[in-house]
Amino acid sequence: MVIVVREDASADERAEVMRLLSAQAGGSASVTASRTRAGYVVCAPECVPAAKLVRQLTALRAVARVVPAAAPYPLASRELVPDGTVVTVGAVSFGAGAPVIIAGPCSVESAEQIEAAARAARDAGARLLRGGAFKPRTSPYAFQGLGLPGVELLARAGAAAGLPVVTEVMEPGLVPAVAELADVLQVGSRNMQNFPLLRAVGRAGRPVLLKRGFAATIEEWLLAAEYILAEGNPDVILCERGVRGFDPATRNLLDLACVPLLRTLTHLPVIVDPSHATGRRDLVAPMGVAAIAAGADGLIVEMHPRPDDALSDREQTIDPDTLARLVRRCHAVRAALDHDTAGERGDVPEELAAGAGR
Ligand code: PEP
Numbered sequence: 001m002v003i004v005v006r007e008d009a010s011a012d013e014r015a016e017v018m019r020l021l022s023a024q025a026g027g028s029a030s031v032t033a034s035r036t037r038a039g040y041v042v043c044a045p046e047c048v049p050a051a052k053l054v055r056q057l058t059a060l061r062a063v064a065r066v067v068p069a070a071a072p073y074p075l076a077s078r079e080l081v082p083d084g085t086v087v088t089v090g091a092v093s094f095g096a097g098a099p100v101i102i103a104g105p106c107s108v109e110s111a112e113q114i115e116a117a118a119r120a121a122r123d124a125g126a127r128l129l130r131g132g133a134f135k136p137r138t139s140p141y142a143f144q145g146l147g148l149p150g151v152e153l154l155a156r157a158g159a160a161a162g163l164p165v166v167t168e169v170m171e172p173g174l175v176p177a178v179a180e181l182a183d184v185l186q187v188g189s190r191n192m193q194n195f196p197l198l199r200a201v202g203r204a205g206r207p208v209l210l211k212r213g214f215a216a217t218i219e220e221w222l223l224a225a226e227y228i229l230a231e232g233n234p235d236v237i238l239c240e241r242g243v244r245g246f247d248p249a250t251r252n253l254l255d256l257a258c259v260p261l262l263r264t265l266t267h268l269p270v271i272v273d274p275s276h277a278t279g280r281r282d283l284v285a286p287m288g289v290a291a292i293a294a295g296a297d298g299l300i301v302e303m304h305p306r307p308d309d310a311l312s313d314r315e316q317t318i319d320p321d322t323l324a325r326l327v328r329r330c331h332a333v334r335a336a337l338d339h340d341t342a343g344e345r346g347d348v349p350e351e352l353a354a355g356a357g358r
């Protein structure tokens, strides 16, 4: 269960809440306090919200709300923030309605390449620039990325184009340096359960893009998000990027059902990466559009000014024109869905709503 504590509660009053819950949990190990989107909360995942305990807690002046949250990830659970979390990055909002498209190359390769990519991403309608500088490559002989100088090039290109930037960080020790330069920190699929890294990005003061492990269950993924939230970072964006399937026809198996499912389980925004999910450039746009139709809050897409020259993941990298078409279609799909919802609410004239249904 989670206890939302009143903002004006004194230190003694907060301690009283902790004491009561610790006694119930049989020790203090599983009772933690953190700042969240819902305010300052005390979290006791193992506490059964028995009627007597709920009564005792509700009677305390410090307690604003008792959230029964039965899920093992109480801070990520939908119950804590029923209206959903909006994560803002500069002027961009994830989870506020309009789909947000992030685009850029798999890897930052040079100043010239990332600057051209940034301009192309912006002109196509993308709102953030991506680019990997610390690359988690399966082979130690493959291009490993430019490291911190690559993050600097990315930040400079983003600033010149007016786009915030997102990049992957793999080591807890490098989190502060990358957080200095990047607007959003990406935790990659292979590191979804790198717990020291999750804790480090939880303390970094930057929004986190948490990719799903390629063999992770939804519960494991939400527990990974919980690590970040428990450190006091409320700005977590989940990213479905495909899970390992049995068929090599596509690189991974895109689990689009997880998008509407996550809506019921968590308040965190959800985006989709159709590039790593499919591994094929011809499938990126159709699956990107499908993700928006399934309710995703945005996409992260690999785009290169010259896809055939990309140093990594060229098979799944689209060109700027394809990106521009994809962005337009994403907005068209979102608008069609919004229009239909408005029709259900009776906000549009009947003849228009009827037309939309045909
Ligand atoms: C990436 O986005 O560059 C990447 C390596 O993705 P993933 O962690 O999903 O494989």
Ligand code: MN
Pocket: 106, 107, 276, 302, 312, 313
């Ligand atoms: Mn890639």
